[in-house]
Amino acid sequence: MLLTGPPSLQLPPVRGLRTLSPDALIDCIEYLRVLYSPGVRGSKIRARARSNSSSESTTPFSITVPPRLPDPESDTIAALRSDEFERSYTLRWLSYLVNNSQNLLGTPSEVDYVVARAAALLANCGGASCTGVISRTLHFPTERGPISVTVQDIPLENGDISSVGAQTWGGACVLSEIIAAHPADFGLVNNRSSPLTVLELGAGTGLAGLVLASAAKLMHIGGVTVVATDFYPSVLENLAANISTAFPASDPAVSISSHFLDWATFALDMDPLPAPLDQPFDVILGADIIYEPEHAAWIQSVVSRLLAPGTSSQFHLVIPLRKTHALESSSVEHVFRVNASDEDPTAPVVTVLGKERIVCDVEENAGDEVEYLYYRIGWSRQIQEPVG
Structure with missing residues (x-):
């Protein structure tokens, strides 16, 4: 999922989460991770x-860099990150996902993986990020x-x-x-x-x-x-x-x-x-x-x-x-x-x-x-x- 808008418009409604595949949910979580986890300078x-x-001599250096989401520190993302309404919306969305894991599609291991990623991000967006x-x-x-x-x-x-x-x-x-x-x-x-x-x-x-x-x-x-x-x-x-x-x-x-x-x-x-x-x-x-x-x-x-x-x-x-x-x-x-x-x-x-x-x-x-x-x-x- 590319970051093209705020969470309140970009994320699927919570009532539709039970119809999404594990991969689609991970895409949503990755979008939020990029939004709320600052990048590492000069990396x-x-x-x-x-x-x-x-x-x-050393081996000639050659590497293909995979496609990245937009720069986590761009003005647009910085504005979204500081928006308290969008952060609150994100917390509620993640909380619903974690607390309704029994209704998600996928195998038990797939659901556990989705919930673990969501819970980690929930901690990061909530109290942990404040410290x-x-x-x-x-x-x-x-x-x-x-x-x-x-x-x-x-x-x-x-x-x-x-x-x-x-x-x-x-x-x-x-x-x-x-x-x-x-x-x-x-x-x-x-x-x-x-x-x-x-x-x-x-x-x-x-x-x-x-x-x-x-x-x-x-x-x-x-x-x-x-x-x-x-x-x-x-x-x-x-x-x-x-x-x-x-x-x-x-x-x-x-x-x-x-x-x-x-x-x-x-x-x-x-x-x-x-x-x-x-x-x-x-x-x-x-x-x-x-x-x-x-x-x-x-x-x-x-x-x-x-x-x-x-x-x-x-x-x-x-x-x-x-x-x-x-x-x-x-x-x-x-x-x-x-x-x-x-x-x-x-x-x-x-x-x-x-x-x-x-x-x-x-x-x-x-x-x-x-x-x-x-x-x-x-x-x-x-x-x-x-x-x-």
């Missing part, structure tokens, strides 16, 4: 440009079909910037889109000779790790373990809830879990490491995780200790190019430069292997754009100049 990749000085809680479903195309992941954002806790991870940031969407487009670059191949272990740093809502786990499930790749980490209590609680929503039952082939990890403590060479951090990881993910100058140094300590040895293991990092965060951005290439050890010049170090500049459309303002840097970081025994 639609438009172009990628590889640095000429990158020491490795800043947003439930959003993001879609990522892959060669095997689309991946859809639902995550919940929660507001800052008492204004504490440390709880900012409970929001879905554009960098997480960008990294997720890259994972979905090129799963092999993240170890998701059918001919793996060993299980794949993945660590997400500063996972926040867990989007990137959830997309990787979903891609593994879609590709029928077994033996994949994803450990999503953060340190702020409310962020960890929300992260665990998002994981439980996306993977409600244990899956012997794909495992994803949330765990506490404080980079500052880790940088002090915490020993011994607690499970499941007491093992090396083949892939490490990080998106929008550097917003203080010291973060890059802490993350370098974590990656140096937890990235599995070997040239196939990599840390994938996406950071925004913000004028106000120039120092934080430059700190990445400073701490991940190739530096020979004084004791052993041939000792492996973690260094930037590849760098790309990514341009994204800003959903809030058509025509505007946001830029990101995408780093691939791994082990190197060669003495090279830093990537420029």
Whole structure:
């Protein structure tokens, strides 16, 4: 259903809901979700440009973006979203749908799915949205079909910037889109000779790790373990809830879990490491995780200790190019430069292997754009100049 009018005119009358198919009802709910769930700023990749000085080539980027509903932040939608009459109408419509599920068409599982989606949106449009809680479903195309992941954002806790991870940031969407487009670059191949272990740093809502786990499930790749980490209590609680929503039952082939990890403590060479951090990881993910100058140094300590040895293991990092965060951005290439050890010049170090500049459309303002840097970081025994 395209968003062409207000809910009071666009939605079918409640008395006719019992005649609609489950797909038609989901279309209605999706229309309302787009209307009342703001988009993520700078989260639609438009172009990628590889640095000429990158020491490795990457798979050429090609992705087909599925048709989208109109920009959720257009003036028309913003006006509808602020209309209290239309919001009240939407709440009554959703409430009727949820409370009269016994009269809906479809199999029990289809009806349960429709009601679950409607109930989640009802909470989002009603009391939850007033406290800043947003439930959003993001879609990522892959060669095997689309991946859809639902995550919940929660507001800052008492204004504490440390709880900012409970929001879905554009960098997480960008990294997720890259994972979905090129799963092999993240170890998701059918001919793996060993299980794949993945660590997400500063996972926040867990989007990137959830997309990787979903891609593994879609590709029928077994033996994949994803450990999503953060340190702020409310962020960890929300992260665990998002994981439980996306993977409600244990899956012997794909495992994803949330765990506490404080980079500052880790940088002090915490020993011994607690499970499941007491093992090396083949892939490490990080998106929008550097917003203080010291973060890059802490993350370098974590990656140096937890990235599995070997040239196939990599840390994938996406950071925004913000004028106000120039120092934080430059700190990445400073701490991940190739530096020979004084004791052993041939000792492996973690260094930037590849760098790309990514341009994204800003959903809030058509025509505007946001830029990101995408780093691939791994082990190197060669003495090279830093990537420029």
